[in-house]
Amino acid sequence: MRASEIRALFSVASRPEVVSLAGGMPYIGGLPLEEIGDMMRRLIVEHGERALQYGSGQGDETLREYITEVMALEGISAHPDDVVVTTGSQQALDLVTTIFINPGDVVVAEAPSYVGALGVFRSHEAEVVHTPMDADGLIPEDLESTLAALKAAGKRVKFLYTVPNFHNPGGVTLSLERRPQVLEICAKYGVLVLEDNPYGLLGFEGEPLPAMRSMSEEGVIYLGSFSKTFAPGFRVGWAVAPHAVREKLVLASEAAILCPSNASQMAIAAYLAHSDWRGQIKKFREQYRERRDSMLRALEEYMPYASWNVPDGGFYVWVKLPEGLDAKSMLPRAVTGRVAYVPGTAFYFDGQGSSHIRLSYCYPTPEAIREGVRRLAGVIDDELETVKIFGPSGRKPSGVVDFPSPDIA
């Protein structure tokens, strides 16, 4: 994996003068810090000898019980013993890949897919094959033909990696009707489903859809996280897997880190026990809805020539650029224009995606979002002028995965 020009250009995005619509950082400004601070103090004073000590490789039992309660909100019924706590769900993703993937094995992923996952798959030398999505998520018919073609070509497909709710970067959600269809197709081809669900509770309308894990216990490995529903800083995520897989995950986790942070886990358990965490999630939803609305209004006003999905939850809008523009080529101009976005190429294994960009509305204020989109429109205008003069700027897809840093993944 190589850091490239792209990653270096993002260094400018950290300056406050730049409106970064590239960030995947949740807005945690509204968290009750006094309350959490008191909890942390009590945790160390009253339970410090446990909190500051090594813990179980599988994770703190009390927290695992709470995790089953959190997952129940999305229809999952699991036993605390089915849960493996990890250092962020990113680590869970890495461990699952470690135990399943040999170099050359295939992972099927949505088109586009989460950049953090692509980085993991690439680092384990998997081959990633993308399969199309539309406004309702993965298209089952296309998934079937992808799997059939791979089988015919003698490829070993180990799992389907999916982010079914408020997809990063696509913004779409896998419809209820399609969920059992996808599960059936994967079962038919002997392919596990790796369900990555950080945003499921952050929808703006109605109730969360039932998780795929709630429809199939043996066919799905479920990844969950507190990063967006609470805060990322503690680095606590988890995997729920069938028994045989779970045993191996624990061994792999112990080999990697010995055990996840006791202090972090106990802090989150205390938060879940004593704080109105459901109310906080509601607050987050409202905050993100307001930001989404600001972004959509600004897009309509400043960039009517582009097209985009309307997400009804999560953090991202997936924007299609006007014909002839290349999202990567345009990035230096955006830096000059004091706005940042993530080029669509980051979200594909094979270099596609240059006609799209991902815009995040999670972090900046609604006013800053509006200003960011206004600046971006100016950048696009300037780039369009250049493209008008010279013709489309499309590059040959390079083999390098641009792997942005965690705060923009």
Add this chain to the structure above:
Amino acid sequence: MRVVILAGGMSHERDVSVRSGRRIQEALRQRGVKTAVHDLDATVTDTLSNLDGAVVWPLLHGAAGEDGAVQALLELTGVPYVGTSSDAARVAWSKPIAKTLMRGEGVATPDSATLPQTLFRDVGAERVLDALAERFGFPLVVKPARGGSALGVSLVTERDELSRAMVHCFAYCDVALIEHALTGTEVAVSVVGTGAEARVLPIVEIVSNGPYDYDARYNAGRVEYFAPARLSESEADSVRQTALKIHASFGLRDYSRVDMMIEDGVPNVFDINIAPGMTETSLYPQAVTASGLDLGEMLERIATQALERGV
């Protein structure tokens, strides 16, 4: 002595500058020099008016740092600082203007054409691109007229790639420099000192796997460096004389790096850097190390020179 390092900025090379700043801060710290690093932002003028005898080391790369803007600010504020003055920097920063001056001094530099995007817009692109292809042949190089770290630079090997190279270049800068592509030995020549006291540090030879682009420069693995460069004594001497000539005729101060390609025994200059990179993979620190000096010691000397020179 106290050194206030200005690093970061908002150019495309911010990341390189941040890393350069950290490295020279660490090197100076190990010599017992008190240092502080400051970004070029709304609070910098406060810092500059409270220097208390410190010397400023502007290590911003790209525009603002190497085009004379930050130097002009320092001159206006009346503080001592390391490196070339604002007027001289402005000339060195603009590749086309620098090349004109070089040719006037009898220094070899690749044949080139300088074209702003507005010209293409006004007269149409295809015929101009054809004319460029006719004049330079392939491979040729397209680069921003003002820029660094190989950002926006394309080595174009066929006519079909030329439009894309222009679009890539114009995303960085509104004026393009198209140059004949040199082949030969690539060297980086680091100079320390000012005027008659300037001297050349060991020449660093660059052998890159693939183009010496941004990725090759700042990520270890793709480039092999030879310091001192594997040149004949007469080639090395010619290179040294060329660097000193540039350093003198452009009025460079304290330190600089001149990049050249030796083609058929002749050193051709293609870039002048008045705030050379100081990262772990940068060329100037390698030259210092090859000279047997500790980097911190060299940096301390340079800072002392600048402080003694005063305003």
